[in-house]
Amino acid sequence: MKNYTHINDIDNIYSWITEAKEIKSNPLKNKKLGTDKTLGLLFFNASLRTRLSTQKAALNLGMNTIVMNVTEDSWGIEFEDGAVMNGTTAEHIKEAAAVISQYCNVIAVRAFPSLTDKEKDEKETVLNAFLKHATVPIINMESATGHPLQGLTDAITIAEYSLKKRPKVVLSWAPHVKALPHAVANSFVQTMQKMDVDFIIANPDGYNLNKQITKNCMVTNNQQEAFKNADFIYAKNWSSYDDYGSITQKYDDWKITKQKIGNAKFMHCLPVRRNVVVEDAVLDSKNSLVIKQANNRTFAVQLVLKKILETL
Ligand code: CP
DSSP states (O other), X not given: OOOBOSGGGOSOHHHHHHHHHHXXXXXXXXXXXXXXXXXXXXXXXXXXXXXXXHHHHHHHTTOEEEEEEHHHHSOOEXXXXXXXXXXXXXXXXXXXXXXXXXXXXXXXXXXXXXXSOHHHHHTXXXXXXXXXXXXXXXXXXXXSSOOHHHHHHHHHHHHHHOSSSSOEEEEEEOOOSSOOOSHHHHHHXXXXXXXXXXXXXXXXXXXXXXXXXXXTSEEESOHHHHHTXXXXXXXXXXXXXXXXXXXXXXXXXXXXXXXXXXXXXXXXXXXXXXXXXXXHHHHTSTTBOHHHHHHHHXXXXXXXXXXXXXXX
């Protein structure tokens, strides 16, 4: 595999899940595969899980890692072709990506959307610039429109904890205090479309995701109805897609409660704002998978790194 930037880079989700579970049962099996190889992790935005699990996975494979908070530690990077760089940016992506490619065998990038310019965000300016100008494989650690490492993690987690051949999975919008990206929700939808699950999305009116992504999915504005007989409830906030980036109403009554979820397993990508998105009683219950889900981040990215290293 050359790059991992989208859920569609997964050719067979079930064989990937099987392989990820094998890695989980013996994470140091391929300890020599990454010897003398370096992974560069470039963060344009904050992270806890992605940052640590990706380094952990690289170490499990014997790789070295270099981490940079681009917006704090480096020169401001210019992404526009032909720009007259007489403003705040000091280095063009053409040089930056080419130079980093000489230090690293694989580059992983996290770059969130602006949530103010839909067209620009959907062009995936940062991720695509690295794909264009770097000369080594690229891993998406969450871009403007997708978080495929999280999607793969979620597939592994559902496969591990499902008691049914075809579980019912609900992606539910949940309240938040600020406008959040669509990336996690988008990749979760794309992942569920690759799996044999009874899948439904519940969100308030005005919070439909990109219809190009949800076009084959059931979508409802009735959270209570969606939660009936659910095996997995995945909560996530996202800002409006149609009224791009806005949080038009708060819809606090969409908060996930113990009473609402019944016996369903609870999932969330984390970080989560307790008692805003979901009440303590859910997160602290045996039905919450969030910590186990976060653990699977390591094995998802380790599988991706393994597949890339095998081609180098
Ligand atoms: N779920 C996730 O990507 O977590 P971080 O933002 O902490 O990396």
